[in-house]
Amino acid sequence: MAKPRLSSIDGKLAEEFAIPSHINEVGEKMSAFAIGHAAAGRRVVLITSGGTKVPLESRTVRFLDNFSSGRRGASSAEYFLDAGYAIIFLHRHRSLYPYTRTFSTINMLDALQFTGSTGDVVVNQQVLPNITKVLKRYQEVKDSELLLPIEFNTLSEYLHLLKTAAQALSTLGSKAMFYLAAAVSDFYIPSSEMPEHKIQSSDGPLQLSLNMVPKILSPLVKDWAPQAFVVSFKLETDATILLEKARRALETYRHQVVVANVLESRRGYVVVVTPETQAEVTLTEEDLRNDIEIEERIVSTLTSAHNKFITQSLV
């Protein structure tokens, strides 16, 4: 029963969303990364992060976007690394990045100073008090090649790269995790209906008609990586519909976890929803004073659940 629908999403992907030219090269990189770390006994998580760009013109000046700085994905990546995972970090170009996420380039230039004698440029650690700690961890992760960064910009790039990543991780079975934190558009304009050139304001008010983006979670869970541990995110602005939507997503896609959150409170409160359970993760006033990040708790909850999932899948 499911097959025709799945292949129709695959077909739609190929027809209506431009395939990135470097997809095969990236696919090989991801496969080699996954196989190498699995051989070394590591679990691998694919983290998606940041919003997707949806062009309104084929020579794109205007686009639709989703609110997302990439903070949750970048922060979570650090905690997954601490927990021993290797990471494919599929993120929006220029969104926040693990370790560098706490700085801006302006912060960094503000912290640099010349030393009198040598002409060296050094970091003033009073301006960037945590630079030593962050830099050490950044260098360790880089040296151990535990993080494979892959960038996307548009919705089309995101969809194809996610499919390729899922196929690359499918060989890992239950030891692969998908942590789908990217804010992906639900709507797009098919290339056949897209004007080539910049829409002219002299043509008057703008009417846009957007199609629904195929629900990629469906073939991911059923076809591309059917044994993996899959975590999706549900962000709403209306708290009253949140949990029902999370439950409905689990029923529809039959994956393992939905992390449900509300826009305004997302940094201090989420609900980790599974078909059987519902766990609130909350930061207290004291946590906030101690600079605890909610992603540390989310990742800890999910790595435990992933442990159980792997054990059960081996039975």
Place this chain on the structure above:
Amino acid sequence: MAKPRLSSIDGKLAEEFAIPSHINEVGEKMSAFAIGHAAAGRRVVLITSGGTKVPLESRTVRFLDNFSSGRRGASSAEYFLDAGYAIIFLHRHRSLYPYTRTFSTINMLDALQFTGSTGDVVVNQQVLPNITKVLKRYQEVKDSELLLPIEFNTLSEYLHLLKTAAQALSTLGSKAMFYLAAAVSDFYIPSSEMPEHKIQSSDGPLQLSLNMVPKILSPLVKDWAPQAFVVSFKLETDATILLEKARRALETYRHQVVVANVLESRRGYVVVVTPETQAEVTLTEEDLRNDIEIEERIVSTLTSAHNKFITQSLV
């Protein structure tokens, strides 16, 4: 004749675009900055830079945006500073910034290293070969307080901050320049027609109906800063309509210059259009080899034109 139309734009601004809460504070800062530098004999340029965000929901998850990294504005700012101008840099949050624009935070962390003995963190200048030059100039500009950075995110913030900046600069007469390089949306959804909550994909395909953004250049030139030297930008993807559109803008708004450019070639070719003249600015192969940026030529053309404009306005 013009008055009713102008006040209608002013009215529309106040009614349909939320006024940023810090507008008075920013206005005072900009006035003090302009007056101080004018008293020291400096010209002041307002540079706008980056794209504007147009929310689709009042608790915003989705938005429309315009393609713009802010490169042109950030790069031009450096050349205006070299030419002796003081700058109000009205830019999109997280868009490129003068001096830091050539680095990413990842570049910078990659270039940092610990020195064996002291625990100092120093920049490896082989990784960032131009850091000394850039940092020197950045620090000079900072120490001399020649750059006042002001951020916007949404279209509403942009429109109100531009108006406030124009009023702050109006006291400088012809010595003020407006360099309007930001990529401003032509379309928006009025708050009265905007849903409060995230648009639900379960409601099916999305129909959007967008209104025209009022042409802010009109009151800027006629009302807010009528003696200033005003440069607008025209970006098209279709080269065949570009110059006609530039000419039409000059006729409609009666300002001094349109910098006309085409998306694909914008880093190597622009046309500086005035009511009387039309000057092509082109980078040659040799320029490109020598890392010459087109903004250096654009700024040089405009500062000369501004000189003439000031002289003529004194006659």
